[in-house]
Amino acid sequence: MTRPSAFSAFGLSPNVFLIKESNDIYSENPYIYAIISRSSASDGSAFTVPQGTVILIDTGCGGASNDPGVEITSLREFIETVDIRGQPLNPGGSMNYLVINTHCHYDHILGIEDFFLQDIPEHSLCNFLHIRTPVYRPSLVPHGHTIGDTGITLLHTYGHTPDSLSVYDPTSTPPRLYTGDLFYENEPIIFPSEGSIIDWFHSVDMLTEFISTKTKDMQASGSCHQHNQRSSSMPDMLPILNRPFLFSEL
Numbered sequence: 210m211t212r213p214s215a216f217s218a219f220g221l222s223p224n225v226f227l228i229k230e231s232n233d234i235y236s237e238n239p240y241i242y243a244i245i246s247r248s249s250a251s252d253g254s255a256f257t258v259p260q261g262t263v264i265l266i267d268t269g270c271g272g273a274s275n276d277p278g279v280e281i282t283s284l285r286e287f288i289e290t291v292d293i294r295g296q297p298l299n300p301g302g303s304m305n306y307l308v309i310n311t312h313c314h315y316d317h318i319l320g321i322e323d324f325f326l327q328d329i330p331e332h333s334l335c336n337f338l339h340i341r342t343p344v345y346r347p348s349l350v351p352h353g354h355t356i357g358d359t360g361i362t363l364l365h366t367y368g369h370t371p372d373s374l375s376v377y378d379p380t381s382t383p384p385r386l387y388t389g390d391l392f393y394e395n396e397p398i399i400f401p402s403e404g405s406i407i408d409w410f411h412s413v414d415m416l417t418e419f420i421s422t423k424t425k426d427m428q429a430s431g432s433c434h435q436h437n438q439r440s441s442s443m444p445d446m447l448p449i450l451n452r453p454f455l456f457s458e459l
């Protein structure tokens with residue numbers, strides 16, 4: 210029997226899944242992405258990715274649900290025990306994890322403690338909300354760092370916060386770009402006290418150039434695909450980058 214969960218998952222492509230955390234007490238409804246990487250990856254840095262790794266992009270709000278009937282509040286338990294397409298995303302926890310936080314705001318890190326440990330109470334806005342800060346240990350890498358031989362590249366797209374990342378994955382079908390809180394679908398883009406709209410425009414310019422180059426490469430190789438919510442395939446990303454946006458301060 211299926212146990213009620215704070216999470217639900219949807220396949221975006223054979224190895225990419227969107228995990229939605231719904232009805233959370235913060236009304237954030239965060240999106241979490243899971244990429245099942247089958248490649249073996251070791252670049253000698255902090256990021257050594259063994260064969261068979263679940264790459265998580267953000268970890269949501271920690272399963273704090275408005276629904277008292279929810280039984281599965283751990284993202285890790287959901288990933289390891291709940292059937293998605295006939296089996297859990299990581300059956301029995303047999304695969305390792307690599308967690309990429311697009312930035313440290315609470316709605317991206319509250320579920321991370323199942324995976325890592327360290328401390329960032331202020332800039333996560335956990336102090337602002339008077340909630341306990343998860344403890345985890347991040348690794349810092351330079352802009353453009355590729356994780357082992359996974360082909361997944363980390364881009365420093367500051368603006369919403371100084372630490373914001375975007376994640377480019379050319380290995381999925383279609384290739385995808387994950388932008389964290391750099392863009393929202395239906396809300397004004399938020400700038401907390403650490404944010405900068407000037408930096409945001411720098412990042413959008415950088416991404417526009419990056420995506421233009423990748424789009425040309427894809428068109429040259431004849432591989433163009435459809436787009437999905439909050440993660441976009443390359444050809445669809447340029448219209449989004451060029452769209453007028455609303456802005457607000459936190």
Ligand SMILES: [Zn+2]
Nearest residue numbers: 312314369390
């Ligand atoms: Zn944020």
